[in-house]
Amino acid sequence: MHSRMAALPATAPGFPRATATAKAPPIHRNNPRDESKVTAQTPEQDGKARHGDGLLLVDTILISGLNNATLASARLVLPMIALGLHVGTAQVGIMAALFTLVPMIFSVGFGRWVDRTGTLVPILSASGLILLASLLFEVFPAAPVLYAVAGLIGAGAVFSHVAAARAVGEIGAIADRPRNLGYLVVAYSVFQFLGPMVAGLAYQFWGAAAALFSIGASALLAALLVFVLPHNFDRSPSAGRTDRPGPTTELLRIPALRQWLIISAVFSSAQTIYPFIISLHALEVGLSPAAAGLMLGAFAIGTAISRLSVGMITRRFSGNAISRLALIGGALGYALLPLARDFAALSVLSLVLGVIIGIGVPIALALIYGAAPERRVNEAIGLCMAITNFLQTATPLLLGFLASGLGSGAMTWALALGMAASSALTLARR
Template sequence: MRLWQLVALTILAHTAFNGSRMLVSLYAIHLHASAFTVGALMSSYALLPMLFALSAGRLVDRSGARWPLFGASVAVALGVLLPFVWPRLQTLYVASTLIGTGFMVFHVAISQVVGAIGRAEDRAANFSWLALGFSVSGSIGPLVTGFAIDAIGHVRTFLLLFLFPLPPLLLLWLNRPALPQAKERKADAGESRVMDLLRSRALRRVFIASGLLNMAWDLYAFVIPIYGSRIGLSASTIGAVMGSFAVATFAVRLLLPLLIRRVRPWHVITAALSISAAAYCLFPLFTSVPLLVALSCALGIGLGCSQPMVMALLYNTSPPGRQGEALGVRTTVMNASHTVLPLMFGALGAALGMFPVFWAMAALLGAGAYFVSRRRADG
């Protein structure tokens, strides 16, 4: 299967995933859920991925990507269909768990396949194209979801999102075109060897930077629907604001393949953390839609340029034959923060309002930028 075909499958699956995050939040708010409940729902997207990402990575290393991708697409499709069939708040917990777990497996598997294409020096560019696909679906998901909610309501919008994972399901079932087969690995890869990955200084730096950047990405999807609802924005306007974030990530990733050989990955990651910290610091100071769009674009540029660099660094510094496992460790670290932070920030938002939520995230990102810049200086 060629790179553009992998990107196309990713766009379809991620549109359902990304649209569902906004839809679940807004539907829960429509059902009069508190900020803490919305945070719990967002944590449900990450709980099982936190527990099983490492196993998913090992499965992909051992058996190849086709059937993990197929099973993941089934889980995403069922997850977005459930609230249409049983439209109640309790169903959203099951749906968010299914969607989050399914897309975690999809992301680990598709990243492993993309990393295996071409030479080591091509990986940053390949991951840039994959990230560009995520930006396309990141734009489509909120825009389609927001306008669909205003036009046909929350429940029918779940049915609309159900259509997106169906083409990947069909293509993966038929295996047309064929995915690469799994590579041979040594038989002595035990549970304890996870510590080998964590002992690597280079990999630890990547895991920490990746965790912080993904926290910033994930929190955006959590706080903007709540903040937008509190300042009186419609669902379509919230979707447009969130869509501008994705458009910005698309624009910067469109340029990345041209710039990738001229910039150092760690310089880009430090700049991304700094820009994201500044954006989160400014968000709660404004209610004007144009200014929220501008801040979303700034955040999108910062986060959008960092992910391909992180993925290329992770793949290149991982031991041979264990790239899927390293991706699983990264996903575990990432989802551990995704599980805890929405609950913590949801409780904080319910008790003190949204200002402390934005500024706490800004402080974490600023500290991360300082840490990464110091480690970079130390070599």
């Protein structure tokens, strides 16, 4: 496939730079749904291949975004459904932890599977898990079923991201990769605005079954589009892949990769826990589910703004500096959250937090690509998701028990303190 991903280009210090020897000819798939019909392009064909890459990129991101929207939607409405069924706050924390517990256990193995078999079957499997979760509650609308729903939706969305990150990263030339990954996470922001808004409105006006139906419909549409659109999900294994790639602990011995795995997990945790916090805070201050959905929409818009600005920001600052400032700014934003109690103030704060936290995720992901061995990129992404999901499993459990005893304010301030402390990790390397 492509040459070493360590050749990720960037124009600011702290980012790997591409060299003339590392630039590989672009790759073009004649039919991305076939058994890896892959041909390298000559310079004369390069312009034509790049033109076709645009359609592959848009369709691949569309399918990925539909699956990704389901996790943000479920994080918003499942706590509300559980509280409506008279489930305690501590039990809601356990349910929120299950969003990440299942993918934490299986994401590394899933990443190895994607490296070995390609991305087509894994993306369909991810959609199937989400659809199954929706159908479970439709058939058995009881509180205990919500635990299984949370685990299945969490696994489906995370597995979809692992497959999508590789599919998007393989489109075009190496120099296009950071930009394309930026487009992927921007699209996630858009879908994380639309999904919770639709699910919140469905819950408010038609109830829990309608909210879960909207989540399942999104995953079903993603699966159907796999068979219709010219996407970049295929059956080709990773370049240089061997049957026995070695233990996953080998990846942790790479210093740069180890640093960015941890920092990426911190950013992702701070972002994905936000719907859970807003859900509890909105109920505490008496705001409607639709208002909570709009606040999450403001957060998603903020992340989209920051991610569209990635190129401009990285030309002026290093990855370490951006990550450090984002962690400190995010900690300040979370610390102010319990003090805001009306819709306008919470919406503005959500927008600002989205801008601050959203910048860290694509930067860390691009640097993970640069630091990981090419034949084990998906395994590295799976390891990143495992670390992320460990934090996202432990954090709701801890914060849920804090909220049950001390209120949601103590929960949010504890998270802010953790983000501020984690900014020290960005001092590890220059």
